[in-house]
Structure formats: structure tokens, C-alpha cells
Amino acid sequence: MTDTDRGSPYAPHTAAETRSMLDDVGVDDEEALFDVPESVRFDGQFGIESRSEPATRREARRTLARNDDLVSFLGRGHYVHEVPSVVADLASRSEFLTSYTQYQPEVAQGFLQALFEYQSMLVELTGLGVANCSMHDRATALGEAATLATRIRETSGSTVLVSDLVRDEQRAVLENYSHGGDLSVTTYPGADGNVDLDALADAIDDEVVMVYAENPTVRGTIEENLEGIGDLAAAHDALFCLGSDPVALALLEEPASVGADVVVGDAGTLGLGQAYGMGHGLFATREDFLRQVPGRLVGASTDKSGRRAYTLTLQTREQHIRRERATSNICTNQAWVALRTAMHVAWLGPDGLVELAGDCVRNARDLAARVDDIDGLRAPVHDRHHFREFVVATDRPADAIRDALHEDGFAVHAIDDHRLQLCVTDANEHATDRLVTTLEEVA
Amino acid sequence: MHYDQARWADDDAYEPLLVEKREATVEPDDSEDAPLPDDLTRDSLSLPAPAEPELARHYTRLSQETYGVTSGPFPLGSCTMKYNPPLLEDVAADPAAAVHPDRPVESIQGTLEVMATLQDWLGRIGGMDAVTLQPPAGAAGEYTGLLIAKAYHDDHGNDRDEVIIPDSAHGTNFASAAMAGFDVVELPSAENGRVDMDALEAAVGDSTAALMLTNPNTLGLFERDIETVAEIVHDAGGLLYYDGANLNALLGRVRPGDMGFDVMHYNVHKTFATPHGGGGPGAGPVGVVSDLSPYLPEPHVRESADGDFELYEPEASVGKVHGFHGNWLVLLKAYAYIRRLGDEGLADASAKAVLNANYLAEQIDLEIPYGPFHHEFVASAGERDAIDVAKHMLDFGVHPPTTKWPELVGEALMTEPTEVESRDTLDQLAAAFEAASAADASEREAAPQRTAARRIDQVEAARNPRLSWHALDGAE
Numbered sequence A: 001m002t003d004t005d006r007g008s009p010y011a012p013h014t015a016a017e018t019r020s021m022l023d024d025v026g027v028d029d030e031e032a033l034f035d036v037p038e039s040v041r042f043d044g045q046f047g048i049e050s051r052s053e054p055a056t057r058r059e060a061r062r063t064l065a066r067n068d069d070l071v072s073f074l075g076r077g078h079y080v081h082e083v084p085s086v087v088a089d090l091a092s093r094s095e096f097l098t099s100y101t102q103y104q105p106e107v108a109q110g111f112l113q114a115l116f117e118y119q120s121m122l123v124e125l126t127g128l129g130v131a132n133c134s135m136h137d138r139a140t141a142l143g144e145a146a147t148l149a150t151r152i153r154e155t156s157g158s159t160v161l162v163s164d165l166v167r168d169e170q171r172a173v174l175e176n177y178s179h180g181g182d183l184s185v186t187t188y189p190g191a192d193g194n195v196d197l198d199a200l201a202d203a204i205d206d207e208v209v210m211v212y213a214e215n216p217t218v219r220g221t222i223e224e225n226l227e228g229i230g231d232l233a234a235a236h237d238a239l240f241c242l243g244s245d246p247v248a249l250a251l252l253e254e255p256a257s258v259g260a261d262v263v264v265g266d267a268g269t270l271g272l273g274q275a276y277g278m279g280h281g282l283f284a285t286r287e288d289f290l291r292q293v294p295g296r297l298v299g300a301s302t303d304k305s306g307r308r309a310y311t312l313t314l315q316t317r318e319q320h321i322r323r324e325r326a327t328s329n330i331c332t333n334q335a336w337v338a339l340r341t342a343m344h345v346a347w348l349g350p351d352g353l354v355e356l357a358g359d360c361v362r363n364a365r366d367l368a369a370r371v372d373d374i375d376g377l378r379a380p381v382h383d384r385h386h387f388r389e390f391v392v393a394t395d396r397p398a399d400a401i402r403d404a405l406h407e408d409g410f411a412v413h414a415i416d417d418h419r420l421q422l423c424v425t426d427a428n429e430h431a432t433d434r435l436v437t438t439l440e441e442v443a
Numbered sequence B: 001m002h003y004d005q006a007r008w009a010d011d012d013a014y015e016p017l018l019v020e021k022r023e024a025t026v027e028p029d030d031s032e033d034a035p036l037p038d039d040l041t042r043d044s045l046s047l048p049a050p051a052e053p054e055l056a057r058h059y060t061r062l063s064q065e066t067y068g069v070t071s072g073p074f075p076l077g078s079c080t081m082k083y084n085p086p087l088l089e090d091v092a093a094d095p096a097a098a099v100h101p102d103r104p105v106e107s108i109q110g111t112l113e114v115m116a117t118l119q120d121w122l123g124r125i126g127g128m129d130a131v132t133l134q135p136p137a138g139a140a141g142e143y144t145g146l147l148i149a150k151a152y153h154d155d156h157g158n159d160r161d162e163v164i165i166p167d168s169a170h171g172t173n174f175a176s177a178a179m180a181g182f183d184v185v186e187l188p189s190a191e192n193g194r195v196d197m198d199a200l201e202a203a204v205g206d207s208t209a210a211l212m213l214t215n216p217n218t219l220g221l222f223e224r225d226i227e228t229v230a231e232i233v234h235d236a237g238g239l240l241y242y243d244g245a246n247l248n249a250l251l252g253r254v255r256p257g258d259m260g261f262d263v264m265h266y267n268v269h270k271t272f273a274t275p276h277g278g279g280g281p282g283a284g285p286v287g288v289v290s291d292l293s294p295y296l297p298e299p300h301v302r303e304s305a306d307g308d309f310e311l312y313e314p315e316a317s318v319g320k321v322h323g324f325h326g327n328w329l330v331l332l333k334a335y336a337y338i339r340r341l342g343d344e345g346l347a348d349a350s351a352k353a354v355l356n357a358n359y360l361a362e363q364i365d366l367e368i369p370y371g372p373f374h375h376e377f378v379a380s381a382g383e384r385d386a387i388d389v390a391k392h393m394l395d396f397g398v399h400p401p402t403t404k405w406p407e408l409v410g411e412a413l414m415t416e417p418t419e420v421e422s423r424d425t426l427d428q429l430a431a432a433f434e435a436a437s438a439a440d441a442s443e444r445e446a447a448p449q450r451t452a453a454r455r456i457d458q459v460e461a462a463r464n465p466r467l468s469w470h471a472l473d474g475a476e
Helices: A015-025 A053-064 A085-091 A109-126 A138-152 A168-180 A197-203 A226-235 A287-292 A319-325 A335-372 A398-407 A429-442 B052-064 B086-092 B109-126 B138-155 B171-179 B197-203 B226-235 B290-295 B328-363 B386-394 B423-438 B441-446 B458-463
Strands: A159-163 A184-188 A208-214 A239-244 A262-266 A281-285 A298-302 A308-312 A389-394 A413-416 A419-423 B023-026 B045-048 B130-132 B162-166 B183-187 B208-214 B239-244 B263-266 B286-288 B300-303 B309-312 B377-380 B412-415
Touching: A015 B328, A015 B423, A053 B086, A053 B109, A053 B328, A085 A335, A085 B052, A109 A281, A109 A298, A109 A308, A109 A335, A109 B045, A109 B052, A138 A168, A138 A208, A138 A239, A138 A262, A138 A281, A138 A287, A159 A168, A168 A184, A168 B171, A184 A197, A197 A226, A208 A226, A226 A239, A298 B458, A319 B171, A335 A389, A335 A419, A335 A429, A335 B023, A335 B045, A335 B052, A398 A413, A398 A419, A398 A429, B086 B328, B109 B130, B109 B263, B109 B286, B109 B300, B109 B309, B109 B328, B130 B290, B138 B171, B138 B208, B138 B239, B138 B263, B138 B286, B138 B290, B162 B171, B171 B183, B183 B197, B197 B226, B208 B226, B226 B239, B286 B290, B328 B377, B328 B412, B328 B423, B386 B412, B386 B423, B386 B441
Parallel strands: A159 A184, A159 A208, A208 A239, A239 A262, B162 B183, B162 B208, B208 B239, B239 B263
Antiparallel strands: A262 A281, A298 A308, A389 A419, A413 A419, B023 B045, B130 B286, B263 B286, B300 B309, B377 B412
8 A cells, every 4th residue: 555644544645745735725734724713622532443454354243243143033024035146246336335316317327227227116016106216214114104195185184093013113213203294193903913994994084194004014914904904094085005025015915906005115125134124115106196205216318319318306305405395304315225126126037026925925834834733832823824924822931932042043033921923034944944843842 | 538438328239228128027826836815916027037147237237337436536515425445345244243123132242332332432523422323314313313302392391393504504404304393494694604693693592492503514614603603502492403414524623512512413424434325325323412312212222231232212212213223234334434544544534635625626716705614615617507517527537516505606516525535636626627617618518428328308307207117118
């Protein structure tokens, strides 16, 4: 490396260059360029020691090695599928990684086309007319759906109705987003892992701006009442928002065909891998609501030579133009994760994606049957079809079983005193035999 | 030197377009081992089906049609487009980092230690007492900070529904305030481009929940009267919010906490070199003074008395702003960057960022109405259209500045070179400014010529929105 004048390893200035630049600017040193009153000056001592590159890498690796190496059978809203090597490799191309939001579309055609293709894939998967480039995650996408609902409805309302199976964390985010729009969030009860349509009919009234349900649910059950939910919502001029993910959408009923107005979910389920809950928020809606959509949209246009070209469009919805009247405050989103999702979907193709989704049903069914054969365990608890995961009833306390599994290298959910939940995908399917053997010993 | 960006869309070039090539349709019910009854499945699914080699070429070509920091200088004002060291990617790719968010805390002590360390470091850097890592982007950080301000005032029986924001602020400030349920009071700038103290005095009152401020502001100017600003806001019972977008100007010189700010967000994808990824993911941690720490989102990470790391719910938590724990992999990258640089590296990053902006400004023959500026300056294209200047700059292989904003400068070219450019690169950048400014108006209007696409028709894109493949069918 050249002899830079120290400090940041990523600032290329040699001491001589720094000197000549300071001379050009007409100051003695860099400090003279800071127009900061003495009274607020800081001495620069954060107490953070610099490390060399290898030492930084080693320290990070050593720290992360404190994480136990467990085979995860965890799901409940954060799912992982095997990411093809080619996806990770292509996504890490530095032009993608180091580019910015496409404010100069003429030099960002590649990323824009990739996002346009992502949007198109989600349009195909949801059957809805518009998909944006991404929201932060599933929970914030749900929050944005609620604020969309208040803008769409001609009469004001006061309530968002949410299935009682929705994770508390999702609901907590939704509540924050809803309060800004003076909405409250109310739960409607389910029945055996599905929506109870009668209970929903009792709960809904004309004050409801949106009804939210998930397919599959956080317990892995496949929702059988989607059309009924859509009809009830429509009858009360409320939006029907459906939570799902791109793998489930490849197999399960198409949201548009059951009356869904908005689809949200974690699209990072494809392309990203396990990331402590980081993902990216899928957001798709009907074309009628186009001008109210939050977030970035890529559109096709033409350039001066008459060729097809892509650009961010309808930006008058966005915060940098519309400020406090924008459809959302979102600026930085999860574009690079959307890129990875699109790559993974393209790699799978329709055959591969439908096959992967079918395996989510078959593997869950097979594992549940094997678990059900074990003394002291009954699965699945809900008499439904399942996707990826299912609930297990236990005779022994569930956390004792979870802890014993942990000792043997497995991570599973204990969702209450006598219930476990297991999630199986292509990422852990190879370990199901060992899991079953261990469960036979500890259950 | 001659620049031409790759362009793979010519009619006679080989074009492995994902869209039209080898799309296939699948009917889920057709498979021999149909997983579900018909009434629970969709009818069919049509998607492209490229073979892996085609996929590799497709995305490689798309990357070649994308300009990033590794392509050349990227002086996009307010965005801090610094080099993103691959070291950060390496650290984040550690398989040990790939954990599920519901893992029991005793099984993810490494992850929690990284988070606790990053919280601590960010606190030191910002002069804040506590930091949450949960907000997934800068705007999400603003929103979180304002939720905290709201909860604080509610708790103290204060009915305060106004947030004051200078007219030169980032658009997200206004939108975040509205989303958090506040009314926005816009503060006009003084003639020197800074906060107008009389206007501020007039704006604050019993309804003031907070003043949001970027310092240095979007003109690159340090608000020299910041202590008085803090006094005015605090005397009125309001809180002072720091928008961390421009923190790269101040590392090691002055800390938001020392200036009197009560709550702030950090943009780790700006200041701490995590890649922008074409629009995210970023992360927007929020720092607060101790009075506000009970309101932080849950769960929060802390080190327990026995040295283990745990998650807990702060006593008056505002709840959640992300479904899980935020953008973990991005946070991990920021941790690696801060550790790599340490005190001296961080201070030097700001020194060189400010030096580079000042040096570049010296080499450019355009009016820069406001100063002294720090890490960025706003030049005026004068009689020229700033967008035309920017588009012509693209032809010289550099990325142009942010255009037409802030509006305090006519035909603004908001320029932030960051610390990662050498003197030679800055000279080339200056030459591109000069060439684009000196060209005939007709040349500028015809620009860009050497990019993957020529000037794109924005009006057509908005008037006739075509947002998916379906909209392209038969359209051309």
C-alpha cells in the first residue's frame, strides 16, 4: 500500500498530497476547516482502538463464535431457504453493492432493470397490478398497508382488524404506524389455526379500514377462508391485507383471486438466508391505488434514442418531493435484498419454485407424521394443511424438551407450556432424521 | 481517456433478457404428488426460467450497466458515497452470524456482544447515553426518535404536537414527523443559510415537541449558534433532534450530545461505510440522552452483571419499529468498519472528507454562495440547468452531484466527494464539472451520450406507468 498520511485506511492521501491540497485551500491544517466553536469541541478520544484488517476479521469471528452452532428448526415469520451460490456471487458484484438509489437512471439501467424484474415477479405471484421495490420488512410493510387503507377509504375509520395468530412483534409495529393515523388495532379470534369467519363477521363494522390475515399463518396452517375474509372486508369498504411470502405464493391461492387488496410479507425468504430477522418487506397492491403506494417504483420508459429504458417513477408520492404529505417517510429501503430475491426466483424458475413450495407442504406433513408417532408428542395440533411448519403438543413441559434439544444441537420453538413448533425447509431437511431420533429420546 | 458505459440493449447485440426469454408456465395441481387440494392452490405460475449460465450473464451484464462507488467518483451530496471495504462483507458472511431471531439469548451471545459493543461505540461517537439498533434506515430512525419524543412528552403530561423543521432539511424529516402524528412547522433559513434565530424564537412554544436539525446543514454549514438554539428549544420545553445524515463531517471534532441534542439517528450506510446496495438496506440506530432511555424500542440489548448479554424491555418502551431486531447484517458491517478505523481513522475520515470538499470547491469555477462549508458544498450552475450539467458529467465517467436541492441555491449542485477520493481523482472530477459547465447548451441537453441509456423520458414514465412485464406486452 502507498504511504498514506495515516488515519483512515480508505483515504488515499499521501502526506505530500495532503500538504499540497491544504496549500491550495489556503489553510495550515485540516482543523482550520472546521467552523466549530471551541465551547462544543470534542477531543477526539472515543476510546475505540483501531485494528488491522486481519485483526478486525479475527476479532469479529472470535466474537461471533460465541453463537452456538445449532441446526435450526425455527420459523414463525423468519424463514430460510438454501441460497444458490450463483445468487450470492452475482449479488456481491461491487457495482450492485456500491451503487445508490437510481437518481441518475442513465447510469443505473442494470439495477433498475433488476428491480423492474423483481416487481414483475411479485405482480405474477400476487396477481395484483403493482409491487414496489421493497419496504424495510414484513412488519413495516403491514404498517404501511394500514396507512394506505386510511388514504384509500372515502370515509374515515378507526380500526384495523388483525388475526389473533399474528406475531406480537408484527402487531407492535403495526400499532405504532397506526397511531400516527389515529387508528387502533383490534384482534379477531381464530378457530383451530384458521380465521373464524363468524367471529370476524361479529368483529367487523364500518369503522374498520383494513382486515389483516396471513397465509400460511405463523403456526404453519394454510388458511382456508381467504375468499370469505375478502368478501367480509369488501362488504364493509375495508381493505383486505394478506401476509405471505414468495415461496408460499407460488403454490397457494393467488391473492388477487380471493379479493386481497394488499399483499405484504418477507420476500427475503428467498435470496438472503438467515439474518437474525433482517429481510425485506414485500408490498403489492391493486393498480387502482397506484398513486397511494409507499416506497420506490421502477417504470419502463424510453430514452432519447427510442430504446426501452427504466427509471424510478411517480416520485411525487415520495418524501423528497411531497415531504409531510408523502405516502411514507421511506427513503433507504432493502433494494439489494430485493435484487437477491429476484435472482433466486429466476434461478428456481416456475418449476423449481412450485416444487420448492410443494416440498414445504410435503416435508411438514412427513415430519409431523413422524413426530406424531413418538410417545408423548402429538402433531400437528391443528387439523389443517401445513406449510413449512406445524405445532406439536407435548406431555412433558415444552421448554424442557426445547432445552434438551438445544443440548443436542437443535433449535426449536417452545410456544407455550406444552407446545413446540417445528419448521422444515430445504435448509434443514437433511437433519430431520437426527431430530426425530433425538426427539424420541427427550420427549 | 474515453468513457463508454456498457450497453447491452442494442438491437444487434446478444441480449439474454430475462423477461422474454424462456418464460415457463407451471400448474401446481399437475404434479403427480399434488401437495394440496385444488381449492387451496393457484391455477398457474409464469416466470422466466433461465439456465444458470444465462442467469449469470444476465446479472453480470446488469451490473455492468450500473455505476457504483467502485466504478468511479460518486460525489452525491447528502449521501456520503464512500468506498465500502470488502472486509465488511467478509465479516458479515460469517456463517456464525446467520442466526434466527427467535434463538434463545444464551445461544447467541456472540451476536448480542456485537450489538452491545456497537451500541456502546455509537454512544461514544455521538455523545449519547443509550443507543437502539432496531431502526432499519435513517428515516426509520427519525420516526423512532420522534416516537420517543412523543412518549416522553406524554409521560410528562405535555400536550405537544408540533415539530419544527428548517426549510433546508431532508424530506424524510417532514414525512417522519407526519407519520409520528405531529404537525410540521417549517422554519425559514436566515440569509446566511443557517437557522434564523428570530424565526426560531417565534416558532417555539408550548406546542413544540422537538426541533429537528442537521448539523452541518444541507449547505455544509455548521450551525455556529447551536448552543443558543438548544437553549431556546429546551427553554420552551422541547427536545432537540439531530439528523445524522451529515455526521461524516464531524467525527472526533464535535459530538451531537455535546451540542445539546437529546436524540439523534446515525446513518451507518453513510458514515460507517456499509454499502448502499442500490437503495438499501441501511440501518438507522438512534441515540438518546439518559432521560429518554426508558423509551427505547424493545427488545434492547445490555450486558448483565455476570457479563452475559441479555434482551430486555425498557420500562416505558415505545414498542417496536421493526418486526425483529433491525438490519443485523448491516449493523455487523458497521461494527467492523468502526473497529477497523478506531479513533484516529474516524477522525481522519472527517478531516479528509472536509479537506476534499474544500479542495474540490477550489478547483471549480462555479459560484458557491454559502460557506464556510464542511464535507459538502452547494455550487450553483447559474444560467445553466443543473440537471443538464449533471447529465453531461455522466459522459465523463463520473457520477454527478445531487441536483436542484437544497432550493436555497438556484440550480443547485450539491457536492460531497467524501474522504475516499485522491487529489488526482478530485482533479478529474473538477475537469468534468468544468467541461460540462463550459459546453454548449445544446451539447448538455443532448447528454448523456456515453451511458447505457440516453436521457430518459420521465414524463412518459409517469404519464403511462408501466411497472411490470405485463405492461410491456404489445407496448413496443
